[in-house]
Amino acid sequence: MLLELKRTHGALLSCLDELERATLDAAPDRASLANIRWKLSKASAERRKQVDAACDYLSLNSANSIDRSRVVALRADNAEGVAASSSHVRRWSMEQVLADWDGYREASAALRKAMRARILQEQRALYPLLERAAA
Numbered sequence: 342m343l344l345e346l347k348r349t350h351g352a353l354l355s356c357l358d359e360l361e362r363a364t365l366d367a368a369p370d371r372a373s374l375a376n377i378r379w380k381l382s383k384a385s386a387e388r389r390k391q392v393d394a395a396c397d398y399l400s401l402n403s404a405n406s407i408d409r410s411r412v413v414a415l416r417a418d419n420a421e422g423v424a425a426s427s428s429h430v431r432r433w434s435m436e437q438v439l440a441d442w443d444g445y446r447e448a449s450a451a452l453r454k455a456m457r458a459r460i461l462q463e464q465r466a467l468y469p470l471l472e473r474a475a476a
Contacts (some may be wrong), residue, residue, distance in 0.1 A: 342395060343471040349384070349391045350460050356381040357453050364446045369439055378435075385426060385456070392419050395467050402474045411466050422459050425452065 360377050363370070396416045403409045429452050438445040 346391045346395055349388050353384040353388045356384045364449050369442050392463055399470050408470055415466055
């Protein structure tokens with residue numbers, strides 16, 4: 342489970358990096374951006390699935406209440422992240438991105454920052470718990 346979560350986090354971080362590079366361009370490349378956004382959505386969905394699975398596993402296998410409370414908090418953060426990402430995708434259709442590239446670049450930077458922070462939080466909380474549970 343831990344190795345799969347690490348792989349999933351790595352894939353999502355790679356997609357975030359790719360989107361960041363794309364948003365440095367003066368104008369959007371519609372085809373490239375659509376592909377990057379599709380890969381990012383897919384990687385993000387996989388991350389949510391893996392985090393939920395890890396939280397389920399740890400909820401059943403954590404020995405103490407502090408660990409269980411950390412898992413509950415991560416699950417809540419995961420749900421908030423889903424809502425924020427969904428809102429961003431609804432707000433920034435491809436047509437809207439093309440119409441307001443500078444606005445999208447700003448909104449995208451904020452969302453990427455939040456996603457990276459969430460991943461770091463998951464890594465710090467889940468990796469040690471999963472290592473301990475597997476030992």
